[in-house]
Amino acid sequence: MKTDFLPRVSADVPRDVPLPMALDAKQQVWGSDAIADMLRALGVPYVLLNPGASFRGLHDSLVNHLGNTDPQILLVLHEEHAIAIAHGFTKVNGRPLAAVLHSNVGLMHGSMAIFDAWADRVPVLVLGATGPVDAARRRPWIDWLHTSQDQAALVRHFVKWDAQPASVPAAQEALLRAWRIADTAPRGPVYVCFDAAVQESMLPERPAVPDVARYQPPQPPKPSVGDLTLAAKWLQQAKRPVILAGRVSRSQTGWDARVALAERLDALVLTDLKLGAAFPTRHPLHAAPAGMFLTPDGIKALRDADVVLSLDWLDLAGTLRQAWGNDPVGSRVIQASVDHHLHNGWSMDHQGLPPADLFLACEPEIVVDGLLDVLGHRSVPPDSGPVYERGASMFGDSIDGDGPLSVAQVAHLLREATRGYGVSLLRLPLSWGGDMWDFEGPLDFLGYDGGGGIGSGPGMAVGGALALKGSGRLPVAIIGDGDYLMGVTAFWTAAKAQLPLLTLVVNNRSFFNDELHQERVAKERGRPVENRWIGQRIDDPAPDLAQMARAQGLVGHGPVKSVESLRLVLDNAVKAVSQGACVVVDVWVQPGYTASMSQTMTRTHS
Numbered sequence: 001m002k003t004d005f006l007p008r009v010s011a012d013v014p015r016d017v018p019l020p021m022a023l024d025a026k027q028q029v030w031g032s033d034a035i036a037d038m039l040r041a042l043g044v045p046y047v048l049l050n051p052g053a054s055f056r057g058l059h060d061s062l063v064n065h066l067g068n069t070d071p072q073i074l075l076v077l078h079e080e081h082a083i084a085i086a087h088g089f090t091k092v093n094g095r096p097l098a099a100v101l102h103s104n105v106g107l108m109h110g111s112m113a114i115f116d117a118w119a120d121r122v123p124v125l126v127l128g129a130t131g132p133v134d135a136a137r138r139r140p141w142i143d144w145l146h147t148s149q150d151q152a153a154l155v156r157h158f159v160k161w162d163a164q165p166a167s168v169p170a171a172q173e174a175l176l177r178a179w180r181i182a183d184t185a186p187r188g189p190v191y192v193c194f195d196a197a198v199q200e201s202m203l204p205e206r207p208a209v210p211d212v213a214r215y216q217p218p219q220p221p222k223p224s225v226g227d228l229t230l231a232a233k234w235l236q237q238a239k240r241p242v243i244l245a246g247r248v249s250r251s252q253t254g255w256d257a258r259v260a261l262a263e264r265l266d267a268l269v270l271t272d273l274k275l276g277a278a279f280p281t282r283h284p285l286h287a288a289p290a291g292m293f294l295t296p297d298g299i300k301a302l303r304d305a306d307v308v309l310s311l312d313w314l315d316l317a318g319t320l321r322q323a324w325g326n327d328p329v330g331s332r333v334i335q336a337s338v339d340h341h342l343h344n345g346w347s348m349d350h351q352g353l354p355p356a357d358l359f360l361a362c363e364p365e366i367v368v369d370g371l372l373d374v375l376g377h378r379s380v381p382p383d384s385g386p387v388y389e390r391g392a393s394m395f396g397d398s399i400d401g402d403g404p405l406s407v408a409q410v411a412h413l414l415r416e417a418t419r420g421y422g423v424s425l426l427r428l429p430l431s432w433g434g435d436m437w438d439f440e441g442p443l444d445f446l447g448y449d450g451g452g453g454i455g456s457g458p459g460m461a462v463g464g465a466l467a468l469k470g471s472g473r474l475p476v477a478i479i480g481d482g483d484y485l486m487g488v489t490a491f492w493t494a495a496k497a498q499l500p501l502l503t504l505v506v507n508n509r510s511f512f513n514d515e516l517h518q519e520r521v522a523k524e525r526g527r528p529v530e531n532r533w534i535g536q537r538i539d540d541p542a543p544d545l546a547q548m549a550r551a552q553g554l555v556g557h558g559p560v561k562s563v564e565s566l567r568l569v570l571d572n573a574v575k576a577v578s579q580g581a582c583v584v585v586d587v588w589v590q591p592g593y594t595a596s597m598s599q600t601m602t603r604t605h606s
Ligand SMILES: Cc1ncc(C[n+]2csc(CCOP(=O)(O)OP(=O)(O)O)c2C)c(N)n1
Pocket: 429, 430, 431, 452, 453, 454, 455, 479, 480, 481, 482, 483, 484, 508, 510, 511, 512, 513, 514
C-alpha cells in the first residue's frame, strides 16, 4: 500500500492546535476520529469536499484530530467537482482520492461525476453521510431531511460497491473493503455512507487501526500458458495483425512493452481519442490518427486485418462494425479485458457484445507482457505499410490567415508556444482531430471523461494538475466553452491550491455538437437548417470567460481572436504557468468538427 503522502497544496491548517495533534489517554475519542485514522492508514493524500452537517463529525476529525494533514482537505465549490478532481488526479498516477459528499443533496450533485468515473473505470473513494439512522436522535426538521432510506440507491448502478456501516469497527472494515474493491481491475468508484450518530458517538478508547498491508487488492489474473501460446501463434502467423490499444495504464513500462509487441509482430496499431495516449502517434506502425470514432484510414486498416488483438478496446463491437458493417467480422479476434466483471443490467456502458475467438480475461498489460515472453520472430512478413499521412488537418489550415481561428490553428500555435516543455494534455475538446498533436508517452494525453458528462472538463483538469504539480510537466487542458461554463467553479480550487495549469477554452459560443444534431434532423425532415443555432448558441450576451477566471483568483486572458494575439498571449501564459500560475485563455474559434467526427456523431438511427 502506498502511504507516502503528497505535499500540502494550500495553507489551511487549524489555528491553536498542536500538529499533528497529540493524543493522550485522557483525551476523548469519537467515532469519526477512527474513520479519519483509517483514511490516513490507507494513505489517502487529499480529501475533496464541500461541507455539510451530515459529516460535521468527520470534518472535525480531519481538521482537529488529524490536523488537516495526511489527508489534507481541499475545498470545492460544487460536489461534482469533488469527484471530477479525484477522477482527474487518479487518471494521472493511478492513486485514488477520497471525496466526501453531504447527505443526499451532495450525493445528488456528485452523481454525474460518479457516473463519469465509473464509465472511465477510475477508482474514487466516495464517502457520504446520513442523518442519524436512529430517528430518536434526529434534530427537528433538518436531520430528517438529511436522512434517506438506502441513500446509496441513488448511485448503486454506477459504483462497484456500497455500504452504510452501523458501528466503528464496521466502518473500518467497510473502508478497507471499499478501498480494495475500488482498486481491483476493472477499477471504479465505491460509496461508503457514515451514519451521523456513528460519527458523533464517543468511544471509550482509541480503537486499533487494522493493518492495511493485510488487505491489499489481489494479484491480477494471468492468462493460461495454452491461451497465450495460441494467441501468440495466431498473431505470429497473421499477415496483417492489428492491435487496438484501448484502456491501458499510464505506465511507461506498459507503453514500452506495447511498442515492443507491435514491432515484434509488425502489427498496425489503432488508438482512441476518448482514451489516454496508448502508442507513439509518429511510430510507423500507428495506422491512423485517433478519433472519437474510427477515421477512414482506421476503418481500412481494421477491415484489412486478419487477426485483431484488442487491449481492452472501448466499444470493440461498435468499432468492428464500423469496419465490417453488417458483414460477419472477417478477422480473428483476441480480446484482452476484465471489463465484463463490471457489466450490469442498468448501464449500457459495456457497449455491444463483440465476438472473441480467444478471450483472455486479464488486464492488457499482463497480456502484452505474457505475449512478449512467448513470442518468437515473425514467420510471415507483413504486407502493408503505414496508411496515413500525419498532420493533414493541422497543416491544412493556413496559420497566418486573417479569418476566425480554427481549432487546428490553436493546436499549431500551442505547439509552437510549448516547444521544449513536456506537455500533458489533460483534456481535448470534441472539435479536436487526432492528427493535431503527437503523443510520445503515456502522460502526453489523459483522455476523456468516460461518461460524456459535459461540465467534467474543468474539475478533471484541476485534478490532473494536482497530480502533476511538481512533476516538471506542463499541464494543459483544452476545453469547449459549454464544458467550461458548466464546470467553471472547479477552477477556484486550483487557485486556492496554487496549481500550475493552462486552460485554453476553444470558444465557439455554442453547444456546437448539438447544432450538428439539429442540422442533421432538419435535413432529414426537410426543415430549415438555418435554425440549427436556436437553443444552442451561448451568445448575445457572450459570457466573459476570462473574467470568470479572474473572479476566482486565476489569470484570465481573452477573448483572443487572431493568430497574432494568440501567439503573444500563449507565450506569456506558458511562461506564467511554468512559474506556477493558473491561467485561462478564452480563444474565439469558428465552429467546426472533423468530418468523421461530425458524420459518425450525428448519424441517424437506421
Ligand atoms: C451534462 C450534459 N449535458 C448535456 C450534454 C449534451 N452535450 C453533448 S456535447 C454538448 C456541447 C458541448 O459544448 P462545448 O463544450 O462548447 O463543445 P462544442 O460542442 O461547442 O465543441 C452537449 C450540450 C452532455 N453530454 N452532458
